[in-house]
Amino acid sequence: MKKRIFKLVEKGSHGSVLNVTFDYAIMILIVLNTIAMMLETFPNIKSSLSSFLEIFEITSVAIFTFEYVLRLYISDITHPSTSRIKSIFKFTFSLYGIIDLLAILPFFLPFIIKIDLRFLRMLRLMRFLRLLKIHRYNNSLSLIWNVVKSKKAELMITGFVSILVIFISSFLMYEIEGKAQPEKFPNILESLWWAIATLTTVGYGDVYPITGIGKFISGIIAILGIGLIALPTGIISAGFMDKIEKKSKQVKCPHCGKNI
Amino acid sequence: MKKRIFKLVEKGSHGSVLNVTFDYAIMILIVLNTIAMMLETFPNIKSSLSSFLEIFEITSVAIFTFEYVLRLYISDITHPSTSRIKSIFKFTFSLYGIIDLLAILPFFLPFIIKIDLRFLRMLRLMRFLRLLKIHRYNNSLSLIWNVVKSKKAELMITGFVSILVIFISSFLMYEIEGKAQPEKFPNILESLWWAIATLTTVGYGDVYPITGIGKFISGIIAILGIGLIALPTGIISAGFMDKIEKKSKQVKCPHCGKNI
Amino acid sequence: MKKRIFKLVEKGSHGSVLNVTFDYAIMILIVLNTIAMMLETFPNIKSSLSSFLEIFEITSVAIFTFEYVLRLYISDITHPSTSRIKSIFKFTFSLYGIIDLLAILPFFLPFIIKIDLRFLRMLRLMRFLRLLKIHRYNNSLSLIWNVVKSKKAELMITGFVSILVIFISSFLMYEIEGKAQPEKFPNILESLWWAIATLTTVGYGDVYPITGIGKFISGIIAILGIGLIALPTGIISAGFMDKIEKKSKQVKCPHCGKNI
Amino acid sequence: MKKRIFKLVEKGSHGSVLNVTFDYAIMILIVLNTIAMMLETFPNIKSSLSSFLEIFEITSVAIFTFEYVLRLYISDITHPSTSRIKSIFKFTFSLYGIIDLLAILPFFLPFIIKIDLRFLRMLRLMRFLRLLKIHRYNNSLSLIWNVVKSKKAELMITGFVSILVIFISSFLMYEIEGKAQPEKFPNILESLWWAIATLTTVGYGDVYPITGIGKFISGIIAILGIGLIALPTGIISAGFMDKIEKKSKQVKCPHCGKNI
Known part of the structure; x- marks a missing residue:
């Protein structure tokens, strides 16, 4: 079970059909989120589509949260360590773990602490960074990175x-x-x-x-x-x-x- | 006969005098077409030269259409296939076939379907793309293309x-x-x-x-x-x-x- | 005699002291000419220095003309040919010959044909091109040129x-x-x-x-x-x-x- | 004693803890100087902090002067020569010697000669150049310099x-x-x-x-x-x-x- 989730969530050299589909689904979701954020900047569109945009926002966060929980669950495979808690800890503070958390955090923050809404909206920009994950195994990105x-x-x-x-x-x-x-x-x-x-x-x-x-x-x-x-x-x-x-x-x- | 048309229209490694002449003639025609299109953007020039520009447009399209028909005719040499129709089909949907068609289509479109004249004028821009054909065998273009x-x-x-x-x-x-x-x-x-x-x-x-x-x-x-x-x-x-x-x-x- | 002029005017691999001095003198003259042309664009400077600038212009042209005549004289060494006239012809239509002629021509033109004074002043810009001659034997310029x-x-x-x-x-x-x-x-x-x-x-x-x-x-x-x-x-x-x-x-x- | 000052002031391949600390201290002082100079450009900040900025300026110059004197003192090690005076002379007119002098000179100038205050403030910019000294042994800087x-x-x-x-x-x-x-x-x-x-x-x-x-x-x-x-x-x-x-x-x- 855990291994199947691993195969689904983590795109590896195997590149199963399901895994590629999952990757593209997440990608499309981020693009749709970007479009939604863009639409929100038009006052008249925002007022007429407000309920739809709100539902879309909740759905998106739900999916990203579910994915984040999945990744926490399989963290002992992706980030093997001596104990389960250490694995979770390792994943949470890894680059991609932080990006994933930042993508959902702005939604949950107002429930925890009082926060300026304008600052919050800017935090939602972090969701863009997830697009970098698509190229996680891309040789070209790592080539450019290594050269720099x-x-x-x-x-x-x-x-x-x-x-x-x-x-x-x-x-x-x-x-x-x-x-x-x-x-x-x-x-x-x-x-x-x-x-x-x-x-x-x-x-x-x-x-x-x-x-x-x-x-x-x-x-x-x-x-x-x-x-x-x-x-x-x-x-x-x-x-x-x-x-x-x-x-x-x-x-x-x-x-x-x-x-x- | 067909082979002679082929030698005329398609510039190859042989590069006969007639073929090079044909190539330059088409090139000059496109440059003249560009100048004509530029002149049309000046209202006073357009009104005073309107009849001349119209005749030039009709002549140009006639020549391009004739060349297109020639290319259709010799398509079984340039795009050999099992049947004649397949050859024509192959040429029509090849890169250069599409460019050639786009160069003449805007003229014939109003006879077939109702179309916005402004949009039509913009389609005539496609004629520029034909200039790319001049360098069809140019090693440098393909080198740059390969590098990119x-x-x-x-x-x-x-x-x-x-x-x-x-x-x-x-x-x-x-x-x-x-x-x-x-x-x-x-x-x-x-x-x-x-x-x-x-x-x-x-x-x-x-x-x-x-x-x-x-x-x-x-x-x-x-x-x-x-x-x-x-x-x-x-x-x-x-x-x-x-x-x-x-x-x-x-x-x-x-x-x-x-x-x- | 002719050989000594040749050694003076043409900077070669020998690079005699006299020749280098001549080269720098011409260079300084062009820089001074440029400054004079710049000063002429300020109306108040032009009016107050008009007589000085005119004398400087005449002197400059005299020097450049004298140099041009020298180069014509030694053209049978620099541009060896079957006859003297052919050598002069060769030099006159060589790149540096044309540049040298263009530098002095604008001064003499009004004596020969009627010409727009504004257009004439622009022609004097040709004198700048002479600066390119300084690097005549420069390996770097030819390297860049060859690469391009x-x-x-x-x-x-x-x-x-x-x-x-x-x-x-x-x-x-x-x-x-x-x-x-x-x-x-x-x-x-x-x-x-x-x-x-x-x-x-x-x-x-x-x-x-x-x-x-x-x-x-x-x-x-x-x-x-x-x-x-x-x-x-x-x-x-x-x-x-x-x-x-x-x-x-x-x-x-x-x-x-x-x-x- | 002199050797210990040398080890402190001149960052070498040894890179002792004290020497690195000294290097960073000088660097931080220059950054603070830059910030002070930036603050001075805001009229209201300048008037309210004027006494503090003045004290800071005097302290900075005191430290830089002390460092300069130290470098003069050890100049016979850093710039060995036949006589002591020649060593001092050598250091004073070396690139880094001039930079160090320019950093403190604007403060002492008004005591020596009458000078325009505005011009003086601009001279204080020379202090920036000291930042170049941090990379004195940097291979990369010398690589870029050699390439250029x-x-x-x-x-x-x-x-x-x-x-x-x-x-x-x-x-x-x-x-x-x-x-x-x-x-x-x-x-x-x-x-x-x-x-x-x-x-x-x-x-x-x-x-x-x-x-x-x-x-x-x-x-x-x-x-x-x-x-x-x-x-x-x-x-x-x-x-x-x-x-x-x-x-x-x-x-x-x-x-x-x-x-x-």
Whole structure:
């Protein structure tokens, strides 16, 4: 019995028809939940469909809760440990265990503690994260993840230098443009907003320099923004190459016939 | 006779003078069609040249229709099958067969069914797709296509994570900025519009956050946008490298004759 | 005598002190010319410095003309041919010959034919191109050029597909947004302007969609814009890799000791 | 005694607990300094916390000065030379020596010479640069630096061509758009501002062409902007590859012992 639940809930290499069906059912449910959440943002739709949306919400949470209980039940298979309680504990605090809990928690929270409804609605966003579970066994996701992880140090330094550039340019801009247009650069936070919008080349156009020196600095930041794109891209390209190189290395020496 | 039509219409490795001429003639006709469609969008040009543009449209469709009939006629050579009808069927539903049909269909549709003229004009855009046929045998197009296809899984996951980021940030922004500027973020669809404009670093400037938290989230999305550029670029670079690597593997040492 | 002029004017592998000095002198002259052209765009500076700027312009043209005459004189060394006239002809129509001529021509044109002064001033921009000559023997420039050239086919197809996307989206946008905001999308040319600003992720914010479908299409174009960046970058990365790969190939077979 | 100070101040491969603690303490102090500088930009916070911020500023400078004196004291170990004065001289004019001096100088300057207070506040930004010292022994930073340095020539040429494009397009735009909207393109400097905003795809939307030819040129610049991203990215990717290639070359077949 427990093993059959395990086979149903956990998509493995076997990939039985039932298991794939279960996976797709959960996926469709999340997509429907997303659509329901989107519909709720239209006032007139919300009022006319309120009862339907409420029933759908309760049904969804019921299904997710049932699935969560199932996973708790089989936790001694998925997270083997010395005792049953330790297994449950292990699952509850695993990445996917937390995601599953966060998907249902916002519904039960008001019954336990008093909570701001607006904050609660935002917590329901956690349900999206469950979509990441679909690719649980996806080689590609883990490949990308490994590449990013293997280049963590280089990417962090790029990020660190970018932050340095953002801060220095923000302070410079606050000193220079703050005099010319105090309503646009009243403090350093607004200046940071400008710096990020410029360095990432978004450029909304709500804040921009009007003085000569301000434009000069802005131009330099924009050009450094090209570097901010070029560096991580080059690093990630190199990361992917590394993996290919390593794979291509695992060939035989063509002369002595042994693996290298 | 049929073979000569085949040689004329289908550009192969032989590349006879007549065939190349035919190819360029069709290409020029499409370019002229595009110019004609562009001219039609200027009201005064349209009214003064209306009769000329109409004649040109009829001539173009006549030529494309004639070419389509020719291709139907030689379909038993290009799409060999057990019976003639099956060959015609095969051609009609092949990629290039559909493109060719779509190029002429909008002209004949009003004679068959009642149709919205505005929708019809948009269908004429299909004629552009025929330009893709020029490169039918182009190695470069198929190389790019193969690279993108070989990295389909990685690119899809990047896209999937991007969609996740877009949705989560849209809901967050709707909750935060929807209070501060309800006319800019009235519902989740407008919020999605902002998220895409920010993540792709387009930043038109029609919608942007004004609250502190909104700007903070917007900054994070803009920085993630850099990742959205870096990741697919790295993946595609790796894809091109893969192809080069594979080719470079298949060489022999020209002196000792052993594979390297 | 002629050989000494040759050594002065043409920077070769020898790189004599005189020749390097000459190279820098020409470079400084072009930079000064650029500054002079920039100063001319400020009305008050132009009026107060008009006589000085005029003298500087005449002096510059005199130097460039003298250099051009020198190059014509030694053309039988730089462009050896069967006869003297053929050598001059060869030089005059070589890339650098044309650039040199364009740098001085705008000054002499009004003496020969009647010409719009505004158009003439724009022609003086050609003088900038001479800066490219400084790097005439630069290995890096030729490396970049070779990489771009070796990937010409792939880059052209990317460009071709981009043009296709721009045209299709422009026509779609004209049909959809042209109804909602006829002053922004009055004809296909304005629509093309929007398409390029979106696909390149510039996003000035002067033209943007306001209808739901328009925003949807705009979002797709913006996402395709990411591809427009990713594809050429990947192709150029691969091009640089190709060159490295080829160089690293020119090693000896470690077993038989011969070059591979 | 001197050696113990050396071990405390200079983070080496030993990485003693005390040394790491010292490193983090300096780092936290810089972060706190940054926050203090940010708080000072809010007028009401500045007035209410002025005495506290002043004390904090004096304390910070005292610590940095003490550290600087320590480094001067041990300069004969870190920068060994023939004489003590030469060692001090060597440290003072080393990169990190200058950074350390710049971090404390703005505080002492008004006691020495009369100086504009606004300019002084900007000098305090130099303190940020000290953060770069944290990664003094970081392999990743030096890897990135080496890659950028090894491709200096190629990157410089890309930059040079970009400047050429910026200047030529600026002059063209000044001639064309300067007539149509003289308040937006009054002189070449404003035109340069537009060119940089377009080429880097920032596109604030404060300056954009309104004439047909202006839009055409702007479109070309925006497309060239894609190249400006693609080229350095490809070059940097190639740089990282070079390093990997070189490393992978230096392996032996572990079985037959020959170099591969």
